[in-house]
Amino acid sequence: MSSPIEAYQLTLLAMVEPMCKFLGPQGLAYFQGISDAGRGELCAANLSLHGGHGMRVRNMMREKGIMVEICLTSNASILGVSGLEHPFLLYRRAGIPLNLNTDDEGVSRSNLTNELVRAVRTYNLHYSDLKEFARNSIEYSFLPGQSLYRNRDYRKLIKGFDGVRKPQWSPSISAQGAMRQSDKLRVQVRLERAWAQFER
Numbered sequence: 001m002s003s004p005i006e007a008y009q010l011t012l013l014a015m016v017e018p019m020c021k022f023l024g025p026q027g028l029a030y031f032q033g034i035s036d037a038g039r040g041e042l043c044a045a046n047l048s049l050h051g052g053h054g055m056r057v058r059n060m061m062r063e064k065g066i067m068v069e070i071c072l073t074s075n076a077s078i079l080g081v082s083g084l085e086h087p088f089l090l091y092r093r094a095g096i097p098l099n100l101n102t103d104d105e106g107v108s109r110s111n112l113t114n115e116l117v118r119a120v121r122t123y124n125l126h127y128s129d130l131k132e133f134a135r136n137s138i139e140y141s142f143l144p145g146q147s148l149y150r151n152r153d154y155r156k157l158i159k160g161f162d163g164v165r166k167p168q169w170s171p172s173i174s175a176q177g178a179m180r181q182s183d184k185l186r187v188q189v190r191l192e193r194a195w196a197q198f199e200r
Contacts, residue, residue: 058094065152067097067140072118073110074103083122092123097152099137131195138188145182148189164192167200 061068068091076082091098100115119125135154139147148164150156160178163169171179171189179186 058091058096062095062097065097065140067099067136069101070098070119071101071103072115072122074107088119088123097136097140099133099140134191135188138184138191141184143184143187145184145186146178147182148185148192161189164189165196167196169193169196 060066070086070088070091072082072086072088075086088098100112100119102110102112102115105111116130120130132154135149139149139152139154146158148157148161150158157164160172160175179189
């Protein structure tokens with residue numbers, strides 16, 4: 001007979017595996033809908049993803065590119081989970097893409113700035129970590145079109161956009177055409193350009 005946590009892990013795995021096969025990397029939103037129906041958000045519900053079954057789910061999420069939305073204030077106030085009890089570091093070590101969010105600003109009385117500050121203070125994060133979360137929020141979104149990054153590696157930019165992070169960069173005619181064809185690329189370029197100007 002399995003423990004309640006083991007039973008939960010098996011149930012979670014049973015939901016994630018078909019979701020990954022059916023919806024591919026964009027399946028997170030579908031899975032969140034399932035878990036929200038039971039009021040356990042994915043980022044909080046996965047607290048029990050330790051051990052063998054949990055490792056399978058984490059590996060699958062990393063391999064399939066399933067991002068986890070982390071809502072620290074909401075998890076602390078609604079579920080009583082915070083600090084080192086939160087699975088944030090577990091996900092980071094497992095290489096699962098993350099982003100930070102507020103869940104419900106009205107209920108949590110938080111905003112994205114507060115969530116970023118909370119994460120930095122709690123987990124000793126750096127500016128580069130926050131940039132990664134911002135990039136993740138676009139890369140793993142439902143925005144259609146080609147990505148700015150090759151194979152989801154933020155160090156490798158697609159051809160024609162090599163200089164996008166330099167303050168003096170200006171898009172070529174072909175780069176402009178590529179951005180017109182891709183909502184995702186256009187938003188990613190806008191983000192990188194904003195950082196290039198900010199970091200001058």
